[in-house]
Amino acid sequence: MTHPTTTPDAAGGGGPGAEVYLDHAASTPMYPEAIAAMTEQLGRVGNPSSLHASGRATRRVVEESRETIARALNARPGEVVFTSGGTESDNLAVKGLYWSRREADPRRSRILSTSVEHHAVLDSLQWLEERGAEVELLPVDRCGRLELGTLREAIERDPESVALVTVMWANNEVGTVQPVAEVVEIAHRHGIPVHTDAVQAVGQIPVDFAATGVDALTLTAHKLGGPIGVGALVVRREIALTPLLHGGGQERDVRSGTVDAPAIRGFATAVELAVKRRPEYAARVAALRDDLLDRVSEVVPDAVLNGDRDCSLTNRLPGNAHIRFPGCEGDSLLMLLDARGIECSTGSACSAGVPQPSHVLLAMGADEVAARSALRFSLGHTTTEADVDRLVEAIAPVVERARAAGIASGFGPASSATAKVG
């Protein structure tokens, strides 16, 4: 059965709307249910801190949302602190925990983390380091996974001096899942609190706050079908945090600022759906991802999968395919795919659009050239078999062209580039 095409986009012309969106790890399309819940709330007045009926109604929405999120993550409602997103949650956890722990005992000057954390954690750590903290970024293996022995060693060298441990639940670039429960077990033996950035994990793999025992957990709405600009730090009640934002003391006196009730409602709707649908979702998306990997390596035989080759859910996020195309510049590949309506990413690090080689790949032992030649395809709830088909169709000619442009252009020795043109 054929339908008349009314827009040129639908014909695959590459215009807006026709894009094959394989960048869910950067931002995931919102669930229609989350859009509906959020927009409905946008039409209502009321500051959740106001005492009148409208205020109470708004407050109720916020508190119900808090309960929904807590339920989905197996946390208590009082443990959910709303923030503006992942970056703020990471900053609050890392700085807030460090300051409060340090205040309680000035010997606690060390922070243990990994070399593959998101920049929201890494840059917070660096900022603290410039102000006297001793930051130890523990190495990872070739899959990007923390080796527990090094953590144990680092703690046992002087447990009294460790303020906190922060280890991401799953890596945003290569999708490697970290042994968070084991990290908690090791740290808690010495009474050291653990923060985890679970931005990429929630809705993809099982995340159980209470069962894992982590003390603080970062999540954000727009990676799981909710709106951009809202997130949460789930913090155990007995954990003291020094606030970053001072003011009305709205969120447990830890985070001030009028909470964004419409965004929070959209966030809660998305978390609930993402967690509820997760088992079916993960199986479907992992199958698509595996199919993508198989077919890409058929048409580009020298393509290499970065990260854990064991793609089971305990090891790798279901939607993550991080592939190195030897001899190609990741930027060239991205641009050529973009021109064909296929959207992906070269990595997470980006300042003013100037690509830097991924710190994650470098930490995993890649050299700079290898680190520059990779693309991240991240699949999600809107991904279809047709999307994978489009990528598989496009990738071989794109790789061939990018290879002709070479990886040396703009980076290598000065000689060859001019010779051909000039």
Added chain:
Amino acid sequence: MRVLAAMSGGVDSAVAAARAAEMGHDVTGIHLALSRNPKSYRTGARGCCTIEDSNDARRAADVIGIPFYVWDMSERFHEDVVEDFMTEYAEGRTPNPCLRCNEKIKFAAVLERALALGFDAVATGHYARLETGADGLVEMHRAVDMGKDQSYVLGVLTQEQLRASLFPLGDSRKEDVRTEAERRGLSVAKKPDSHDICFISDGDTGGWLQEKLGERVPVASGEIRDHATGEVLGTHEGTYRYTIGQRKGLRIGRPAQDGRPRFVLDIEPVSGTVTVGPREELTVDHIAAFRPRWCGTVPAEPLEGTVQLRAHGDEHRATVRVSPGSARDGGDEVVVELHEPAQGIAPGQAAVIYDGTRVVGSATITAATRRRRHA
């Protein structure tokens, strides 16, 4: 055609990209990141190299409706342009980094990558005109707006490079380009023109060189001598702070005996000697240059044309000869006989050769001397 528009964040390159798109080309905008650690905001009158400029370019691309990317050319730019600039100064010459950038980056590294990626041409906001001549070769001519003409800094482009270049502004006057930018809703319409050297943010070339060159220069300080008597008139803090023909900043305590101003005549970086003397000693009529780059065919006969010896400099009537294989590097030497003498010609600068408005080619000046006595 598939066109890659290099967008600095300034008004010219934005309008050039818009015109290329309007001509019906399939245009993609790119901003070249030339610094590893770009400053957040523009300072002074520079039109590139900060994150703000990159954002300006991005906004212009949005308004035009073309895709936009940032290409990291910082390492190549550092190697080919910044390092070369420092070396040239350290060796007592006066380089032009804009020519170098056009030769090595914009119309080489960028163009080559663009062609490999499937583009047909690179468009820039330079003021120069391209025409196809009777012989089928692409000719480059001076821009209609002589005040903005940039054919000098493009004099290094070869036929192959010109064939893959677009200069949509060559027929326009600057004020019209600004008006057009405004009409098109480009927010960069009123952005000031960029001047000076993009990678020296405060415009203090001497201070920048002092900081960067540091110990690299064999003789950091040295003597300032009179050309006739050899008398030491003063000292200086680095030959790279001087350029031939320079009058200001000599810091010689006492005036010359005849009371006339003194100019830098010669720079000798190995001994660190800067020689000064009266203006007439700067007068030259014979220029030797090497490493020629021809826009089209190499002139076989002596060419009666004009030469321009510095950016925004005058045109000098001259006879130009190519002497195959006789340059010091074994390549072709270009010999320029000026019909009227000129002053303050510095080795390292480019001599760009014109036949009327057409650019014939360019070469790097190695020596400038006086051969004839003029009436």
